[in-house]
Amino acid sequence: MGQDTFVSLGGCRFSPEEISAAILSELKFQAEKYLDRKFSKAVITVPAFFQDHQRQATIEAGKLANLDVIRIINEPTAAAVAYDTKMENNQRILVYDLGGGTFDVSLVLVENGVVEVKSSHGDTFLGGDDFDQLILELLFDSIYNKHQIDLSSNTAIRYRLWKAVEKAKRELSDSPFAKIQEEFxxxxxxxxxxxxxxxxxxxxxPILMQTLDCVHHCLKDAACLPSSIDRILLVGGATRTPLIHSMLQKEFGILPRHEINPDLIVSMGAAIHGAVISGSKHHSILVDITPHTFGTGVLEMEESGANPEKYIPIIKRNTPLPASKTEAFSTVYDNQETIEVTVYQGENENVSDNFL
Incomplete structure (x- = not known):
């Protein structure tokens, strides 16, 4: 989302926003058919580590689907809202969200009816699809070793085997072995x-170790020790992998929870939040955060000369939302009539290394 890329389907080229809009339109149609009423507004969830331009692209997809996107919320936050309906005591929850293409982890504090996100981290290019890719490459290597033919560049064969690989991956969540059998x-x-x-x-x-690195970053940002986590909430279909359960249990000493369907819990949280916005009563108050720093570029005067690449953070990452911050700057020379203010998102000291 938010990238200048296109997908070719049926002789036509579609942007990620158009593909997303088609999915949203179908969801809207199915919801209206099931509930026998029209819908014009939506709450949409996104990976917690989505950049601002990716969030704006998601809103644009909603508009293309004739939906007024009244709120964008982070997926781990939505999951925590849904899980909170089953909460009995105040809890410090680690939300481990591994989907098909993205990974997010958030530390959520549920206290006295307030669901507050303390920190988030993640990788927008890591997910269960990477598991499929590894199995697929193993399969192509096996074919090459047996038949001395490389089929990895054949798109049709790749798609056919990908479906079989995904099926085998799901079977391995419940069985010690899985067979991949395809004829001709x-x-x-x-x-x-x-x-x-x-x-x-x-x-x-190795991929799961990358997710664990993100978990450690999340805990460090919140100044929280692993021993202080009360519960681990699993979100996303890829979290059905048994190794994830054992890895997190070994790391934290507690068994991850998945009593709510990990494929549905995010949408359930979004539905709850949408109901609250529309006026329904709910005992929780949601406090979300910005997962990235927002700042501006300035001209910094140094002994060696002027540095036009200085980045000044204004709203730092993990700041509770909504947020408002001010900072004072001076002009380059007296009686300067105009200035250019640019807003960037990122953590790098050089302004050009962040997102405009």
């Missing part, structure tokens, strides 16, 4: 490949 992949080549859960776990361990 090309010519007279057939596939009969068995993957064990232990082999699969060896493949994905």
């Amino acid at each position: 992949i090309t010519g007279d080549i057939h596939i009969d490949f068995e993957l064990s859960r232990s082999e699969y776990e060896q493949l994905i361990t």
Whole structure:
């Protein structure tokens, strides 16, 4: 989302916003059909580590689907809102959200009816699809070793095997072995490949270590020790992987919770938040944060000369929303009549290394 890329389908080119709008339109149609009423407004969730331009692209997708997007909320936050309906005592919750293409982790404090996000971290290019890719590459290597033919660049074969790989990945959540069997992949080549859960776990361990690094960053930002976490909430279909459960249990000493369907909990939280906005009563108050720093660029005078690349943070990441901050700056020379104020998002000291 928010990138200048296009997908070719049926001889036409579509932007990510147009693809997203098509999905939203279908969801809108199905909801109106099921509830027998029209909808014009929506609460949409996004990965917590989405940049601002990605959030704006999501809003644009809503407009293309004839929806007034009244609120964008972070997916881990929405999950915490849904989970809060089952909360009995005040809790400090770690929300581990591993979806198909993104990973987010948030530390959420639920106290006296207030759901407050203390910190968030993540990777917008890491998810369960990476698991599929690793298995797929293993499968192509097996085909090459057996038949001396490289099929990895064949788009049609790649898509066909991807569907079989995803099915096998799901089976490995509940079984120690999974078979991938496909006939006549090309010519007279057939596939009969068995993957064990232990082999699969060896493949994905480096990716899961990356998610654990994000978890540590999240805890550090909130000045929170692992021992102070009361519960771990799993979100996203990829969290059904048993290795994730054992990894988090080993790290925190507590068993992750997934009593609410990890595929649905985010949408449930969004629905609850939408109901609150429309006037329904709910005992929780949501306090979200900005996962990135917002600031501006200035001309800094140094001994070696002027530095036009200085970035000054104004609203720092993990600041509760809504937020308003002010900062005082001087003009370059007296009686200067105009200035240019640019807003950037990011954590780098050089302004050009951040997002405009």
